[in-house]
Amino acid sequence: MARTRLNPRLIKLNRSHTIEEVARHLRLSREAVRRWVRSGQLQPIDSGRPILLAGATLRAFLAERRAAAKRxxxxxxxxxxxxxxxxxxxxxxxxxxxxxxxxxxxxxxxxxxxxxxxxxxxxxxxxxxxxxxxxxxxxxxxxxxxxxxxxxxxxxxxxxxxx
Ligand SMILES: [Zn+2]
Incomplete structure (x- = not known):
């Protein structure tokens, strides 16, 4: 099972991140990150462009995914x-x-x-x-x-x- 390891620690808690940055940190495609935003699983800071994601929100989201995958x-x-x-x-x-x-x-x-x-x-x-x-x-x-x-x-x- 080649599951991508998502490491929430690469996300800086107190700053916001662009989709590009998140994709780079997590070694995921930008499209994968955009999908999380589009589906409403990941809420951007506001409706502005570029889309910015709060570090704390991202960490919580990634932690949730890990926990959910475990059980x-x-x-x-x-x-x-x-x-x-x-x-x-x-x-x-x-x-x-x-x-x-x-x-x-x-x-x-x-x-x-x-x-x-x-x-x-x-x-x-x-x-x-x-x-x-x-x-x-x-x-x-x-x-x-x-x-x-x-x-x-x-x-x-x-x-x-x-x-
Ligand atoms: Zn509850």
């Missing part, structure tokens, strides 16, 4: 960066953003435990296997799900769970 995520779960555990989506709901072309899109849901946004790349055909019994909504652009205030989601989830 298999059971069906019905997505790996939560904050909990450091696979978690089911809050309210049994998730968004799926299709890829611009062929390949994998992005599954996004809120962690049922802590409310943090969880992302997972997936092909549409695999979604029912990854998240059985979860209501998956197809969204053309990365959804508003990330912008929902976390507290109200937690409250809603508790109500849902006790109903």
């Amino acid at each position: 298999p995520t059971p069906p019905g779960h997505i790996y939560c960066l904050k909990c450091r555990e696979p978690r089911p989506p809050a309210l049994g709901m998730a968004d799926f953003t299709p890829p611009p072309g062929r390949g994998a899109g992005n599954l996004r849901a809120l962690c049922a435990t802590c409310g943090t946004v969880m992302n997972r790349r997936a092909r549409w055909e695999a979604v029912p296997v990854i998240l059985p019994d979860v209501e998956v909504r197809v969204v053309e652009r990365e959804g508003r799900i990330a912008e929902r205030p976390t507290p109200s989601v937690n409250v809603a989830f508790k109500e849902h769970a006790s109903a």
Whole structure:
């Protein structure tokens, strides 16, 4: 298994990086880095050009990928960066953003435990296997799900769970 080793330590925590720099540090293609940004897995600092990525955001993203690769995520779960555990989506709901072309899109849901946004790349055909019994909504652009205030989601989830 020739898995690329991504070393988060090459990323300087307190500065921002261009796609070019990230690709060089991680020995990845620029296209691979752009895909992370396009899919919403990696949020740029702002909408300006060139696209800039915060070191801290990148480190967290890479750490999450490593952790997720180490432990298999059971069906019905997505790996939560904050909990450091696979978690089911809050309210049994998730968004799926299709890829611009062929390949994998992005599954996004809120962690049922802590409310943090969880992302997972997936092909549409695999979604029912990854998240059985979860209501998956197809969204053309990365959804508003990330912008929902976390507290109200937690409250809603508790109500849902006790109903
Ligand atoms: Zn969580």
